[in-house]
Amino acid sequence: MSLSKASNKANLKWLIHPKKFLFFKIFVWFWLTVIGTIASLVFLSNIATNQVSNEKLRGPMQKNLEYTAKSIERSVTRHKKSVRDILSHPRLAKRKLLYLNSDQPELSLSSQVPPNEVDLSLLNFTKSMEPQVIFTEHYQAFGPIKVNVPEGLFYLYEINVNHQTPFFIRLKLMPIWLKILIALLASLALSFVFSRSLIAPINSLKQAAIALANGDLSARAKIDPQREDELGVLGRDFNSMAIQLERLLSAQKRLLADISHELRSPLTRLKMATGLAQMQTPEENQTYLLRIEKEANQLDKMIADVLQVSRLEAKSQALSLHKQSIEVIVEHVLNDAQFEANQSAKQLIVNGQLNAELNCDEALIASALENVLRNAIKYAEHTIHLTLQQSDAIYIEISDDGPGVAPENLTKLCEPFFRQSDARDRTSGGTGLGLAIAKNAIIAHNGSLTLHNHQQGGLCVQIVLPLDKH
Amino acid sequence: MKLLMIDDDTGLCELLSEYLTAQGYQVECVHDGEQGLKQALSQEYALILLDVMLPKLDGFEVLKQLRQTKLTPVIMLTAKGEDFDRIFGLELGADDYIPKPFNHRELLARVKAITRRIEHITSLGNSTANKLSVNNIVINLAAREAYVDEHPLSLTGTEYEVLALLVKSAGEVVSKEQISEQVLGRRLASFDRSIDMHVSNIRKKIAEFNITERIKTMRGTGYVFIQGE
Numbered sequence: 001m002s003l004s005k006a007s008n009k010a011n012l013k014w015l016i017h018p019k020k021f022l023f024f025k026i027f028v029w030f031w032l033t034v035i036g037t038i039a040s041l042v043f044l045s046n047i048a049t050n051q052v053s054n055e056k057l058r059g060p061m062q063k064n065l066e067y068t069a070k071s072i073e074r075s076v077t078r079h080k081k082s083v084r085d086i087l088s089h090p091r092l093a094k095r096k097l098l099y100l101n102s103d104q105p106e107l108s109l110s111s112q113v114p115p116n117e118v119d120l121s122l123l124n125f126t127k128s129m130e131p132q133v134i135f136t137e138h139y140q141a142f143g144p145i146k147v148n149v150p151e152g153l154f155y156l157y158e159i160n161v162n163h164q165t166p167f168f169i170r171l172k173l174m175p176i177w178l179k180i181l182i183a184l185l186a187s188l189a190l191s192f193v194f195s196r197s198l199i200a201p202i203n204s205l206k207q208a209a210i211a212l213a214n215g216d217l218s219a220r221a222k223i224d225p226q227r228e229d230e231l232g233v234l235g236r237d238f239n240s241m242a243i244q245l246e247r248l249l250s251a252q253k254r255l256l257a258d259i260s261h262e263l264r265s266p267l268t269r270l271k272m273a274t275g276l277a278q279m280q281t282p283e284e285n286q287t288y289l290l291r292i293e294k295e296a297n298q299l300d301k302m303i304a305d306v307l308q309v310s311r312l313e314a315k316s317q318a319l320s321l322h323k324q325s326i327e328v329i330v331e332h333v334l335n336d337a338q339f340e341a342n343q344s345a346k347q348l349i350v351n352g353q354l355n356a357e358l359n360c361d362e363a364l365i366a367s368a369l370e371n372v373l374r375n376a377i378k379y380a381e382h383t384i385h386l387t388l389q390q391s392d393a394i395y396i397e398i399s400d401d402g403p404g405v406a407p408e409n410l411t412k413l414c415e416p417f418f419r420q421s422d423a424r425d426r427t428s429g430g431t432g433l434g435l436a437i438a439k440n441a442i443i444a445h446n447g448s449l450t451l452h453n454h455q456q457g458g459l460c461v462q463i464v465l466p467l468d469k470h
Numbered sequence: 471m472k473l474l475m476i477d478d479d480t481g482l483c484e485l486l487s488e489y490l491t492a493q494g495y496q497v498e499c500v501h502d503g504e505q506g507l508k509q510a511l512s513q514e515y516a517l518i519l520l521d522v523m524l525p526k527l528d529g530f531e532v533l534k535q536l537r538q539t540k541l542t543p544v545i546m547l548t549a550k551g552e553d554f555d556r557i558f559g560l561e562l563g564a565d566d567y568i569p570k571p572f573n574h575r576e577l578l579a580r581v582k583a584i585t586r587r588i589e590h591i592t593s594l595g596n597s598t599a600n601k602l603s604v605n606n607i608v609i610n611l612a613a614r615e616a617y618v619d620e621h622p623l624s625l626t627g628t629e630y631e632v633l634a635l636l637v638k639s640a641g642e643v644v645s646k647e648q649i650s651e652q653v654l655g656r657r658l659a660s661f662d663r664s665i666d667m668h669v670s671n672i673r674k675k676i677a678e679f680n681i682t683e684r685i686k687t688m689r690g691t692g693y694v695f696i697q698g699e
Contacts, residue, residue: 265479268571272485275574279492293573300571320557328690 023199027191034187042179057131057142065131068098069145069156076149083149087111097161100147100154101127107152115161127155201231205238217246260307267303271296305433309416312440319361319444326358326394326465329366334386337373346380348373352388359468360445368441368449369396371434372461376400379459393447393467399460404453413451414439471585472496472514476506476532477521477547486519489574490581503527510536516585521547522559530562537563543584543627547572560667565628566654567664576656583655584627604640604697606680609633618679625675628653632668636685641697643688669693 057065075086087098087109098111099120114120118139126134127144134141134157143157204222211219220242223235274296278289334350341348358365376384379402389395405413412418417432442449447465454460473490477483478501487497498515500506503524510518510532518536522529533544546559546567556567566580600611608617616623616633625633631653636644646665650658658665673685686694 264571265482269479269481269485271571272482272489272574276485276489276492279489296571325690 027195031191038183054132054134069147097159099157324362326354333369347383350386364441368438371438394465396463401458404457471516474515475499475519503532507532518544533562621679636695640695643694645692
């Protein structure tokens with residue numbers, strides 16, 4: 001649940017903190033590079049080009065045009081007609097739009113009146129060129145071919161208005177804003193695809209790593225098996241690591257279960273045999289048998305505690321969650337604790353009250369509280385204070401007036417089998433696992449258990465349990 | 471009184487049968503699930519002690535197959551601390567469970583609590599027509615049978631006892647502690663869900679014939695059998 005929520009949040013996070021996301025960095029840098037390249041290319045090509053583009057005229061079209069030029073020259077000399085007359089002759093005029101450009105603009109002629117959008121003056125700059133195919137936005141022109149007549153020197157062009165300009169030329173002739181927009185969109189899409197292909201496996205690795213850390217041992221990174229680059233190798237190595245980890249942990253789990261079963265079988269027999277012996281032994285010899293029974297019980301409790309700690313630490317303890325009033329749990333624990341405190345002539349003072357429903361494994365929470373309280377009762381001089389508070393979370397504080405704990409040992413106190421005195425005296429009873437169980441049980445409920453020394457001396461244990469939000 | 475013990479720990483079987491024989495029971499032991507199931511189906515026992523981890527057929531499977539035809543009382547022997555085991559066993563219709571390693575006195579108390587009922591029937595005989603009837607549920611105390619709208623319910627011994635207790639005190643709240651002490655013969659342990667499991671099984675069985683909710687849960691206290699409509 002919490003995992004999917006977290007990933008949902010992470011989906012939007014890149015909008016707020018783009019710098020924290022490699023994807024964003026790669027994407028932006030790559031995109032900027034592509035945009036930069038395109039921009040400089042466009043800039044350079046823009047210096048050279050204007051609204052006109054051209055390529056060399058070759059083949060039959062050139063021959064044809066030269067022939068037309070010759071025939072105009074010939075007609076002018078032979079029939080003594082003006083160029084204008086010859087050009088407006090239906091034989092020429094009907095067929096195509098011919099344009100005779102002169103060095104003096106007012107003398108320039110055309111066989112037909114060109115359509116409005118056709119701007120023939122664009123051709124003025126091409127007069128000095130070899131015969132070309134000239135593309136402009138609205139027409140295509142072939143020429144120039146020099147026509148030498150008595151009226152002066154003309155340059156002949158054949159104009160093709162209806163011609164579709166070839167794709168690349170059209171591209172070249174596109175308005176600059178459109179060019180930039182297309183380049184921008186294309187590079188955006190490219191950069192996105194590129195950076196995604198880099199980041200997707202990393203994200204998949206990240207998610208698998210988080211899931212593994214949270215105890216989902218079957219989590220694997222989704223890596224394309226065809227992928228042979230470093231990321232592909234890394235992903236596959238990660239997966240084989242996860243497989244190894246799963247195997248080891250399940251082997252360990254099985255070992256724990258086996259140990260518990262194997263140790264308990266002889267223990268059960270031992271208890272049974274003791275029972276039989278007790279039935280047949282006269283009253284005065286019972287003490288040793290009672291002692292055997294007590295030690296067997298202690299051993300049993302230790303096995304149970306060790307198993308519980310290792311299960312909790314490996315997070316493999318499947319919590320059996322129920323809605324339970326925290327008040328009921330505390331009351332339940334307090335009944336026994338009050339009794340125990342009275343037995344050892346100490347006072348247990350309770351302040352505050354709780355009334356909340358908690359979705360929890362009640363037995364685990366109860367055992368955590370029980371362990372902490374028992375510990376406090378054991379070490380207290382006279383009184384134990386239990387403070388209950390409730391706001392956005394449940395706060396439980398248990399403090400005693402005992403000797404407290406050396407500051408350097410505070411953090412070690414929750415380690416299994418840690419004992420303050422090096423002598424490891426067991427006169428105080430207990431298995432040395434109480435606080436370890438308590439801490440792990442609270443952590444399993446997303447809470448926290450912290451220890452510190454009271455100013456007046458004595459240990460203070462603070463437990464915080466988050467309340468479910470509805 | 472004949473008991474059947476199904477456990478692969480032969481050493482424990484020997485000790486236990488010696489102990490229970492001394493207490494006046496007759497104990498037969500088998501060491502695997504398959505053999506155990508065969509024995510349990512072919513003969514009549516007052517009680518079956520069933521281990522969970524068994525070769526060939528595990529304890530749950532034995533219980534499941536046994537319950538298809540027989541309601542012989544079953545006490546499951548489970549590993550301590552395995553919460554899942556217990557709940558699952560009770561769901562399948564076990565009468566009670568006892569965690570290993572157990573105390574011999576505790577075991578004896580449980581065995582007695584369950585076998586006591588059988589002694590109770592034999593002492594009653596079939597002569598007295600002792601019947602309880604509340605709403606559409608009829609309890610035949612002599613035959614130890616329960617009926618919903620004339621349909622017989624196939625209840626395990628423990629389920630029958632729980633239902634009978636609730637019907638006897640219909641209209642009153644019966645606490646889980648009371649049920650545990652009177653039916654299972656033991657004090658209710660902290661956060662023990664076994665009574666809830668038995669009640670849930672009874673509800674399911676009643677609902678097969680009549681969906682009217684008869685047993686109401688009183689939060690934190692216990693259960694009440696509703697009298698009247």
